Amino acid sequence: MQKLGLEFEFLNAFEARDLSVEDCQKAANTWPSPTLREDIACFTSHRIAWQIITERNERTLILEDDAVLSESFADAIRSIEARSDDWDCVYDLEFAPRPHILAKSPIWTDGIYRATRVFQNRVGTAGYVIGARAAAKMLEDTKNYALIDAYFWHRAWLKAYQIEPTPVIQMQFLDGSADKAAFVRKSIDRAFSPQSKLRKNLMRLGLEGIKTRNLIRGWFGGEKRGLRMDRASFPPDPARSAD
Template sequence: MDILIIHLNTATERLDFQNRQFKQLNLAFEIVEARSVSDISEESYQSLGFGWQRPLRKVEVACFLSHQKTWETVLKKQKPCLILEDDAVLAKHVPELLRNIENADFQDIDLINLEIRSRKKIISKAVFHDFQDSKTKLFKLYQDRTGAAGYILYPSGAQKLLDRLAVSAPAIADGFIFSHYGLKSLQAEPAAIIQEDQMVPYGLVPAAQFDSIIGRSEHFKPEYASFNEKFKFKQRRLAGQIAMAFRYIQVIAKAEKRFIKLDKKDFI
């Protein structure tokens, strides 16, 4: 399986880390050059950054456009690819898991999320697929809230995301992906990928090693140009919350909301 790492060329420490990590895992990767804030003109920012539930920062627009490049790459390759942000930390069993997923040759799946990020997910009560060799189980993923640092995207999923983008505005990358309820998605357990800034909350390191270049959206407080603008964004957010609630009602009989397990011993 091809592995695509979204990498900003100024983040040399991150690339050094990934080279060391992938050497230990005996895996290869391709770099997808990330879009930077300097690539986005003010005109482009005004057209792309104000159509979601809140105003996006330029760095979030750049992140979204970087993920969009990987979706286009997957569609061009016409094969599933593992998409990573360059601060993704991989579990030791990832090579075996990728082989197992590739050999399983799922025909009706758009996306498999390998990541966790300190929030509960809504997944199926029943196991969708059990990989005995890699000790990983896959569950149907009905709703996720945060995290786009490590996911396998199939060409069908890439097409659905790009089709949606053709008729809707960009959002934060994970928000855009996981609010697309037309995607047939799975969640891996135990999680195989964690973003670097989550290693402290999950007890994998005693202190943070470096801050995210993007910065986490959950800590961002937007500023609005006027009351009318704020009201418009609040309406969009309310519509998004209603859609999430309706989704939960749709699947509640066959789903549960819980944290995904992580095996600390399986991380390098």
């Protein structure tokens, strides 16, 4: 980040090992799919970041610790900084191998990067830009645990925009692989599930309703496609580049 001329601050992530079995089960009761300790820790870490953003009242870039940045990453950030967006706009900078449903035309372009409305994205919070009011709203919406990737991008009030070519990628996808193993979440412990089957089914029904809403929006102005990226713009050896 120093090489890119950007100010940054490291935040201590919430540790999965600090969660008790009771903590994990309580969280699992509010989400229909199996929940891992690491999922809860990731969720909590993002909430910690949102709280800081809210207190400082600043639009901020959030990067997870396995995010790899392209050589022109700073240019994308400056283009976003130059805009006076509505409070509910959030920019997704990350490449994810799975197809998204996006608008057919971008909302803006700077000649290199472009921002396109996202109607469906269920993978990735490794790199995004969020403002103070949106962060505060996210805090309000996440008083109960939810799988962060699947929940974050699908708030009804959120205007999510994808930056392309994507200037952020998770290290596990840098070599171009996108097999199913890359999407398997690993844990130091067992997965936890809701104790009530009825509640589980009701929660799943609610999520399907959100998915249907997004699909309808996409039908009227979007297309399903993969994200555009310039793989050559990323360092072949991120660990060495960070030295």
